[in-house]
Amino acid sequence: MTAPTLSRFSQKILIVGCGNMAGAMLRRWVDSGLKPAHVAVVDPAKPPLPDGVVHSSSLAAWRRTDSRADIILLGIKPQGLAEVAGELAPLTADAMLVSMLAGAALADLAALFPQAAGVVRIMPNLPSALGKGITAVAKTHPLDAKRAKALDALLAPLGRTARFDDDNGFDLMTAFAGSGPAFVYRMIDAYRAAGERLGLDADMAAGLSSALFDGSVAMLAQADGATPAAMAARVTSKGGTTQAGLDVLDAEGRLVALFTETLRAARDRGRELAELARTT
Numbered sequence: 634m635t636a637p638t639l640s641r642f643s644q645k646i647l648i649v650g651c652g653n654m655a656g657a658m659l660r661r662w663v664d665s666g667l668k669p670a671h672v673a674v675v676d677p678a679k680p681p682l683p684d685g686v687v688h689s690s691s692l693a694a695w696r697r698t699d700s701r702a703d704i705i706l707l708g709i710k711p712q713g714l715a716e717v718a719g720e721l722a723p724l725t726a727d728a729m730l731v732s733m734l735a736g737a738a739l740a741d742l743a744a745l746f747p748q749a750a751g752v753v754r755i756m757p758n759l760p761s762a763l764g765k766g767i768t769a770v771a772k773t774h775p776l777d778a779k780r781a782k783a784l785d786a787l788l789a790p791l792g793r794t795a796r797f798d799d800d801n802g803f804d805l806m807t808a809f810a811g812s813g814p815a816f817v818y819r820m821i822d823a824y825r826a827a828g829e830r831l832g833l834d835a836d837m838a839a840g841l842s843s844a845l846f847d848g849s850v851a852m853l854a855q856a857d858g859a860t861p862a863a864m865a866a867r868v869t870s871k872g873g874t875t876q877a878g879l880d881v882l883d884a885e886g887r888l889v890a891l892f893t894e895t896l897r898a899a900r901d902r903g904r905e906l907a908e909l910a911r912t913t
Contacts (some may be wrong), residue, residue: 639786639787649676649717650710657762660705661764670687672686677691692717693720696724702724714734731753735906735907736908737754739906741772749779753772758813764792769803770788770794771797771798808896808899
């Protein structure tokens with residue numbers, strides 16, 4: 634399959650707030666052919682940026698050198714939305730606003746930026762930097778053909794896209810996909826710690842645990858649609874060592890229960906952040 638390319642993408646992008654996630658997306662876009670000169674970043678923190686990307690410390694500073702953007706990507710912290718909304722709102726006229734703010738609902742964004750030509754909410758995750766991410770997408774209303782094409786072009790290099798009719802499920806998607814890499818990394822580290830506790834050399838346990846997860850996921854990706862449960866069954870012999878371990882993981886549904894509680898806690902925190910964004 635040919636990798637998505639942005640070599641012909643010509644719309645101007647303004648990124649307001651370029652932290653870890655927005656930075657990962659930007660690097661992926663540039664690696665996929667996006668010309669850095671088409672991007673401007675406003676961020677007082679002076680984040681590391683690809684060569685050629687214009688940086689300004691404030692919207693006022695950016696406006697002194699430019700005043701137009703076709704696409705505005707919001708990457709600030711949700712608590713900072715009210716602070717920048719007044720200054721940013723006039724700049725959204727005739728622009729597509731794309732927000733990746735956890736907890737900032739589409740309805741609230743539409744009210745804050747009524748002049749925007751389209752309001753889109755996305756929730757990406759960090760593997761987007763490698764083109765292996767998950768990005769949830771919802772919008773207030775259908776975009777015109779030009780803007781819909783531009784949005785699809787930007788999402789394609791990031792990985793898989795999950796499209797929603799509205800953003801009612803975004804708190805769960807924030808937990809499931811946005812926070813998900815952290816939960817996977819913690820699983821890998823727990824596997825390492827268990828191996829070390831039972832006698833493996835610390836360095837060996839660290840290297841092998843990462844390799845184990847990497848190889849297992851790679852096999853699943855090439856398994857012609859086989860489910861993880863089916864793949865686990867291929868490794869398991871009745872009464873064998875694998876079955877003994879699975880009996881521990883599966884006892885009383887403890888593993889599913891643990892992840893259900895993990896996702897519930899992250900989802901509920903997303904709802905709290907949404908309420909905080911509305912009241913500050």
